Amino acid sequence: MSNSVFSVISRFVEEYRSSTPNKLKVIDAYLLYILLTGVFQFLYCVLVGTFPFNSFLSGFIACVGSFILAVCLRIQINPQNKRDFLTVSPERAFADFLFAHTVLHLVVVNFVG
Amino acid sequence: SHDPSENILICLFSLLVLSMVLETQALTPTHHLTTTDVARLQAVLSQPFTDLKSAYYSVVGLSKLGILVADETCQFIKSNLDPSSVESLFYAAEASQALSGCEIPVSNDTRDLLLATVSEDSTASQIHQSVSALSSLGLPLASQEVVSALKARISKEDNVLTIILALQTASRLSQQAELGDILEEIEDLAARLDDLSGVYLQFEEGLETTALFVSAAYALSDHVDMEPPLKEDQVIQLVNSIFSKKSWDSLSEAFSVASAAESLSNNRFHVPVIVSAQGPAAISHSQPFLRLQVTDVLCQPLSSASVLVESASTSSSKSAILSQAPFTLRDEVFELNFMASQPASGYYQFSVAIAGDSRFVANHVELKVKVSTRVAINNMDLSVVDKDQSTGPKTTRVEYPTKAKAPFMADSHQNFAMAFQLVDETTGVELTPHQTFVRLHNQKTGQEVVFVAEPDSKNLYKFELDTTERKTEFDSISGTYALYLMMGDATLENPILWNVADVVLKFLDEEAPSTIQAKTLYTPKPEIQHLFREPEKKPPTVVSNAFTALVLSPFLLLLILWVKLGANISNFTLSPSTFLFHIGHAAMLGLMYVYWTHLNMFQTMKYLAIIGSLTFLAGNRMLAQKAVKRYSNCFKLILLLLSFASTRMESILFRLSESFTFPYKVHYVPFTHHIEN
Numbered sequence: 001m002s003n004s005v006f007s008v009i010s011r012f013v014e015e016y017r018s019s020t021p022n023k024l025k026v027i028d029a030y031l032l033y034i035l036l037t038g039v040f041q042f043l044y045c046v047l048v049g050t051f052p053f054n055s056f057l058s059g060f061i062a063c064v065g066s067f068i069l070a071v072c073l074r075i076q077i078n079p080q081n082k083r084d085f086l087t088v089s090p091e092r093a094f095a096d097f098l099f100a101h102t103v104l105h106l107v108v109v110n111f112v113g
Numbered sequence: 114s115h116d117p118s119e120n121i122l123i124c125l126f127s128l129l130v131l132s133m134v135l136e137t138q139a140l141t142p143t144h145h146l147t148t149t150d151v152a153r154l155q156a157v158l159s160q161p162f163t164d165l166k167s168a169y170y171s172v173v174g175l176s177k178l179g180i181l182v183a184d185e186t187c188q189f190i191k192s193n194l195d196p197s198s199v200e201s202l203f204y205a206a207e208a209s210q211a212l213s214g215c216e217i218p219v220s221n222d223t224r225d226l227l228l229a230t231v232s233e234d235s236t237a238s239q240i241h242q243s244v245s246a247l248s249s250l251g252l253p254l255a256s257q258e259v260v261s262a263l264k265a266r267i268s269k270e271d272n273v274l275t276i277i278l279a280l281q282t283a284s285r286l287s288q289q290a291e292l293g294d295i296l297e298e299i300e301d302l303a304a305r306l307d308d309l310s311g312v313y314l315q316f317e318e319g320l321e322t323t324a325l326f327v328s329a330a331y332a333l334s335d336h337v338d339m340e341p342p343l344k345e346d347q348v349i350q351l352v353n354s355i356f357s358k359k360s361w362d363s364l365s366e367a368f369s370v371a372s373a374a375e376s377l378s379n380n381r382f383h384v385p386v387i388v389s390a391q392g393p394a395a396i397s398h399s400q401p402f403l404r405l406q407v408t409d410v411l412c413q414p415l416s417s418a419s420v421l422v423e424s425a426s427t428s429s430s431k432s433a434i435l436s437q438a439p440f441t442l443r444d445e446v447f448e449l450n451f452m453a454s455q456p457a458s459g460y461y462q463f464s465v466a467i468a469g470d471s472r473f474v475a476n477h478v479e480l481k482v483k484v485s486t487r488v489a490i491n492n493m494d495l496s497v498v499d500k501d502q503s504t505g506p507k508t509t510r511v512e513y514p515t516k517a518k519a520p521f522m523a524d525s526h527q528n529f530a531m532a533f534q535l536v537d538e539t540t541g542v543e544l545t546p547h548q549t550f551v552r553l554h555n556q557k558t559g560q561e562v563v564f565v566a567e568p569d570s571k572n573l574y575k576f577e578l579d580t581t582e583r584k585t586e587f588d589s590i591s592g593t594y595a596l597y598l599m600m601g602d603a604t605l606e607n608p609i610l611w612n613v614a615d616v617v618l619k620f621l622d623e624e625a626p627s628t629i630q631a632k633t634l635y636t637p638k639p640e641i642q643h644l645f646r647e648p649e650k651k652p653p654t655v656v657s658n659a660f661t662a663l664v665l666s667p668f669l670l671l672l673i674l675w676v677k678l679g680a681n682i683s684n685f686t687l688s689p690s691t692f693l694f695h696i697g698h699a700a701m702l703g704l705m706y707v708y709w710t711h712l713n714m715f716q717t718m719k720y721l722a723i724i725g726s727l728t729f730l731a732g733n734r735m736l737a738q739k740a741v742k743r744y745s746n747c748f749k750l751i752l753l754l755l756s757f758a759s760t761r762m763e764s765i766l767f768r769l770s771e772s773f774t775f776p777y778k779v780h781y782v783p784f785t786h787h788i789e790n
Contacts, residue, residue, distance in 0.1 A: 022678060029674035036667035044660040048652045090743075091736035098732065102701060102725065106717070109709045 038063030058111035169204035176211035177375035187215035203242035206249035256290035280329035314350035324369035378409035401452030458486040517614035524619035543572040546602035690734035697728030
């Protein structure tokens with residue numbers, strides 16, 4: 001059982017390494033970073049306490065929001081999805097990504113207190 | 114004829130008790146002059162006069178009240194008379210008429226002057242004065258001329274005072290004159306009175322005008338012997354208005370009130386009747402007579418009246434006790450022995466009618482009469498009852514007003530009980546007064562507890578004291594309590610406070626007996642300290658710092674990964690828009706930090722708008738360039754492909770065209786030439 005799981009995983013990793021364009025790998029690295037940041041914030045909250053609760057919320061929401069926006073960017077940039085996003089060029093996707101981030105940052109900074 | 118001043122003195126002080134008189138269908142006066150008011154009116158009019166006008170008001174006013182003035186006034190009048198003034202002549206003439214044996218010398222000039230004033234061009238006041246002077250001085254006058262002058266005057270000036278003066282003037286004229294039109298003015302004027310909440314009827318010009326109207330209307334009506342078109346209710350409302358004011362601002366106002374009072378008590382048609390009870394309308398065995406004073410508006414008793422009780426019924430049950438019982442006149446007071454009908458104590462509604470003269474107005478009166486009685490306490494039995502009913506109750510009878518000799522004991526085993534009956538002293542009928550209280554007073558501590566004794570269905574009062582039940586009322590303080598019976602009611606003449614017995618109460622769980630302090634309701638309470646919300650406990654700085662480092666660590670990982678992936682900025686196009694974009698973007702991030710530390714949302718939005726639009730424009734440019742570059746590479750590729758495809762297509766077409774014969778042979782130039790250019 002574990003053998004098959006291991007082989008699936010290694011296969012997946014190989015596949016990923018070879019067939020994913022570099023651009024997407026950059027974005028994936030960014031996604032990993034965001035994820036880890038969010039996880040560590042949650043860990044703090046669980047272990048130490050929710051004292052300034054609004055700050056915790058705003059930090060966590062920032063991580064979640066950034067993750068989502070980056071995923072959107074990744075989807076829109078991926079050349080394999082070109083058919084689904086005929087009207088959206090990668091530049092347009094990136095511009096949207098930046099604008100959405102501005103709004104997110106505004107909200108987060110307002111809430112962090 | 115009786116001396117009115119003596120009557121006024123006899124007319125005893127009565128309350129403005131007409132408020133006690135309930136109004137049913139017909140109005141009864143709510144305001145009237147009492148003897149003190151009449152005396153005050155007299156005093157105002159008796160003030161020493163300074164000139165002829167005030168002399169006129171005083172002399173004529175007092176004569177209307179039936180008071181004779183000293184003859185020395187005649188001298189004063191004669192010396193102050195100005196024969197060239199109509200007004201002066203008027204005052205002198207009227208005043209001298211009121212005095213006995215006072216004659217004003219009249220010359221031909223005076224007469225001519227007075228007659229000349231009677232014309233359409235004089236004011237109504239002048240006409241009135243000249244006509245009155247002529248009439249009082251006994252000089253002849255032409256009534257018809259006066260009438261036409263008055264009518265002309267009325268049609269020119271339609272105000273109330275003019276018409277009142279016309280009425281007064283008309284009452285001095287000959288009865289053969291055509292006074293019909295002027296008489297009709299009374300009705301028109303009456304329509305101009307203001308009705309105030311159904312109680313008052315007065316002119317907006319004020320009290321004086323209303324009073325003058327009343328005296329003028331009745332003077333004229335008496336003169337022509339025709340009933341004035343005033344309804345009974347209107348007359349009463351006029352009475353209310355005129356006699357509601359008990360102190361008068363000016364001599365003329367007092368004079369007008371006096372003349373109105375005189376005309377209302379002496380005219381041929383309407384005489385308002387004032388009925389008031391002498392003292393409180395309360396009857397008891399010691400005071401069995403209900404006494405009523407029946408007077409006219411000048412507080413003069415109406416001796417010709419006969420007063421009758423149409424019906425007397427209890428306020429609650431409305432069963433009639435009396436019907437058609439007459440009052441007897443004694444010393445100008447009408448009295449009725451109501452106790453002879455043996456009424457039970459309580460309140461009674463009397464409906465009284467005053468007859469004897471068809472002129473009487475408001476001669477049906479409703480009165481509320483109280484019958485009080487003395488109460489006697491019968492069969493006061495004090496007993497100590499065993500709770501478990503093992504032994505029978507020990508009963509002691511106590512007679513009022515003695516006190517029981519031995520104290521009674523009430524504790525956890527036995528209750529104290531009290532039973533008694535309350536009866537009317539004379540009739541023996543059972544009574545239920547409003548207040549029957551049992552008061553227990555601890556003499557040592559000063560504590561007192563009051564209970565209510567309730568009657569049962571047989572009107573037997575019972576009170577029981579159970580020490581376990583009543584612990585809280587007594588604060589569980591044992592001791593000797595003096596027991597009092599308190600009784601009172603509006604219809605009882607003898608309220609009772611009777612120290613019946615002493616009761617020794619023993620409570621279980623007795624707290625240390627302390628003197629009772631006054632309940633601490635009104636002492637300052639302990640101060641409430643406001644507790645601010647405690648700030649939450651913060652974790653130690655070490656922990657916070659450690660986690661901060663932990664949270665920031667993935668950034669390092671990101672950088673490492675990016676380097677590994679080979680992310681670079683080699684594609685960085687050096688153009689102004691890219692610079693601007695990156696600077697703008699950095700500025701926006703910086704603004705976020707500043708927003709967190711210093712700014713508020715509005716300021717941030719302002720700056721964001723500026724920086725954001727710049728960044729947007731620059732970024733748009735930059736991305737467009739990038740896109741163009743990408744597309745241009747793409748375009749070149751596509752075009753190349755297209756060109757290949759097109760050459761292939763061309764050669765195929767050419768071959769095909771050879772197989773078929775075309776009418777024309779086209780000179781074919783390969784397409785590729787165009788592309789290469």
